[in-house]
Amino acid sequence: MSFNSTTNSLLKSIPALERKPTKAERTRAEILQAALDFFWSHPFRELTIGGLMSSTSAGRSAFYQYFEDLYDLTETLLRGLEAGILEVATPWFEGEGDPLPLLKESLGGLVRVCYERGPILKAVSDAAVSDERLEKEWNGFLARFDGAVTARIEQQQAVGSIPAFEARPVAVALNRMDAALLIEAFGSRPRRQPQPVLDAITRVWVSTLYSQTTQRSQ
Amino acid sequence: MSFNSTTNSLLKSIPALERKPTKAERTRAEILQAALDFFWSHPFRELTIGGLMSSTSAGRSAFYQYFEDLYDLTETLLRGLEAGILEVATPWFEGEGDPLPLLKESLGGLVRVCYERGPILKAVSDAAVSDERLEKEWNGFLARFDGAVTARIEQQQAVGSIPAFEARPVAVALNRMDAALLIEAFGSRPRRQPQPVLDAITRVWVSTLYSQTTQRSQ
DNA sequence: CTTGACATGTGACACACTGTCAGTATAAAA
DNA sequence: TTTTATACTGACAGTGTGTCACATGTCAAG
Numbered sequence: 001m002s003f004n005s006t007t008n009s010l011l012k013s014i015p016a017l018e019r020k021p022t023k024a025e026r027t028r029a030e031i032l033q034a035a036l037d038f039f040w041s042h043p044f045r046e047l048t049i050g051g052l053m054s055s056t057s058a059g060r061s062a063f064y065q066y067f068e069d070l071y072d073l074t075e076t077l078l079r080g081l082e083a084g085i086l087e088v089a090t091p092w093f094e095g096e097g098d099p100l101p102l103l104k105e106s107l108g109g110l111v112r113v114c115y116e117r118g119p120i121l122k123a124v125s126d127a128a129v130s131d132e133r134l135e136k137e138w139n140g141f142l143a144r145f146d147g148a149v150t151a152r153i154e155q156q157q158a159v160g161s162i163p164a165f166e167a168r169p170v171a172v173a174l175n176r177m178d179a180a181l182l183i184e185a186f187g188s189r190p191r192r193q194p195q196p197v198l199d200a201i202t203r204v205w206v207s208t209l210y211s212q213t214t215q216r217s218q
Numbered sequence: 219m220s221f222n223s224t225t226n227s228l229l230k231s232i233p234a235l236e237r238k239p240t241k242a243e244r245t246r247a248e249i250l251q252a253a254l255d256f257f258w259s260h261p262f263r264e265l266t267i268g269g270l271m272s273s274t275s276a277g278r279s280a281f282y283q284y285f286e287d288l289y290d291l292t293e294t295l296l297r298g299l300e301a302g303i304l305e306v307a308t309p310w311f312e313g314e315g316d317p318l319p320l321l322k323e324s325l326g327g328l329v330r331v332c333y334e335r336g337p338i339l340k341a342v343s344d345a346a347v348s349d350e351r352l353e354k355e356w357n358g359f360l361a362r363f364d365g366a367v368t369a370r371i372e373q374q375q376a377v378g379s380i381p382a383f384e385a386r387p388v389a390v391a392l393n394r395m396d397a398a399l400l401i402e403a404f405g406s407r408p409r410r411q412p413q414p415v416l417d418a419i420t421r422v423w424v425s426t427l428y429s430q431t432t433q434r435s436q
Numbered sequence: 437c438t439t440g441a442c443a444t445g446t447g448a449c450a451c452a453c454t455g456t457c458a459g460t461a462t463a464a465a466a
Numbered sequence: 467t468t469t470t471a472t473a474c475t476g477a478c479a480g481t482g483t484g485t486c487a488c489a490t491g492t493c494a495a496g
Contacts, residue, residue, distance in 0.1 A: 022463090022464085022472090023462085023463060023464090023472080023473065024472075024473070027473080027474095043347070044347070045347065045348045045349070045350075048452085048453065048454090049453080049454075049455090050452090050453070050454090058473090058474070058475095059474070059475055059476085060454095060475090060476095061455090061456085061457095061474070061475055061476075062473075062474055062475080064455070064456080065472095065473065065474075068455095069454085069455085125347075126347040129261070129262070129263065129343075129344040129347055129348075130263045130347075130348065131263070132263075165417075165421060166414060166417065166418070169414045169415060169417065169418030170418045170421060170422065172399065172402070172418070173395050173399050173418045173419060173422050174395070174422070176394070176395055176398030176399050176402065177391050177392070177394055177395035177398070177422075179398065180394030180395070180397065180398045181390065181391050181394050184390070184394065196384060196387045197387060199383075199384065199387065200384070200387030200388045200390070200391045201391060203383060203388060203426065204388065204391050204392070204395075204422060204426050207425045207426045207429060208421065208422050208425045208426065211425060211429055240443090241443080241444070241491085241492075242443075242444070245444080245445090266481090266482065266483090267482080267483075267484090268481095268482075268483095276444090276445065276446095277445065277446055277447085278446090279445070279446055279447080279484090279485085279486095280444075280445050280446080282484070282485080283443095283444070283445075286484095287483085287484085
């Protein structure tokens with residue numbers, strides 16, 4: 001009754017240029033899909049090349065035709081995730097007009113994407129600590145958001161919608177909070193309810209950036 | 219001119235009951251110290267039992283007399299760190315009177331302790347993703363702070379010093395931000411300046427908890 | 437001291453996983 | 467079909483782990 005409906009979801013070929021995927025493309029997609037399925041029910045540490053490949057039609061050695069190692073594979077998943085997140089974050093990053101609704105829209109999109117692909121997020125961040133190369137990619141991924149948020153804060157500080165303070169450390173703080181919270185909430189089953197997570201994140205962002213605070217100095 | 223001044227810093231025996239440490243205690247302390255030294259200049263992933271023990275006076279197998287594996291050793295370091303942090307966090311958790319200065323004192327202490335022992339923090343959080351047992355300990359460690367912060371928020375919401383909202387998710391968000399930021403800032407050399415980190419953390423905590431926000435609803 | 441008993445440490449082993457390579461099978465092109 | 471390039475495989479060596487029987491060290495009682 002059911003069949004694997006997402007096997008080719010990773011190819012994302014441009015419809016116009018569609019053509020029969022070659023054997024190599026199919027095997028590669030099969031491996032990626034197997035990894036993805038795995039991450040929905042197991043942590044990264046339990047993944048081995050042998051185990052992964054035995055859930056595909058190819059033997060263990062075939063893995064090395066497509067990926068250097070498990071971290072390389074994981075990096076591929078990260079790239080897809082980054083694209084997805086960047087897309088939903090656009091409103092606040094680039095939108096015009098009242099920034100508060102834009103921020104809320106972006107945070108809502110972020111939570112939605114991470115709810116849908118939480119295990120990828122968790123797998124990547126787990127894997128990153130064990131591999132220098134992937135760790136750099138992961139840090140780069142985070143740093144790109146840090147940069148974008150910093151720029152946006154500074155731009156809005158210039159026009160007075162955000163109070164004056166050193167933008168980057170606050171941007172980093174907010175982004176790290178997002179990442180840690182989203183991983184914890186949606187990284188593995190059972191996932192938490194998205195709404196309270198969104199509410200908490202929104203509260204912290206909004207009060208940090210858009211509330212007229214009366215912070216007494218030291 | 220210099221000598222290893224901290225070799226026995228891990229024993230922490232009660233001064234009154236001091237007595238000559240047995241051979242086993244000395245070896246154990248030597249291993250812990252070697253690990254600590256290691257973490258100041260290398261990430262957890264580069265630690266192996268063989269490498270660790272070859273920087274001590276004992277052979278590789280002796281390691282297993284004292285620890286189950288590297289995660290067990292790392293757990294020992296976590297326990298010491300938790301004690302240190304709990305101590306400096308007391309003011310806001312338990313103090314009486316105007317909560318804002320208490321919070322600032324606690325956050326200041328937190329940043330100071332983590333600046334001093336950042337590599338431990340990073341080593342533990344790195345190691346945790348690779349080992350189920352240590353991961354549980356680490357989550358427990360975080361959860362204890364979540365609980366304490368949640369309780370404190372709710373108590374102050376009851377007396378009106380903090381606005382009404384669901385306390386736990388916000389507590390979790392703030393704690394995860396702290397952890398991620400402190401690890402990133404102080405987890406490995408070169409460490410960042412403590413002051414901007416403290417400022418950013420303080421800003422987020424204070425504006426989230428103690429500023430009269432005018433958050434427009436959705 | 438010397439002895440004995442217990443505490444501490446060791447070398448050698450089996451295991452699991454990794455990454456490589458020469459050679460084979462299979463798919464695609466001619 | 468034949469040819470050629472591509473995809474795949476099994477066997478191997480390497481690295482690190484954890485365990486075991488045995489060796490060595492320590493220290494108190496005789």
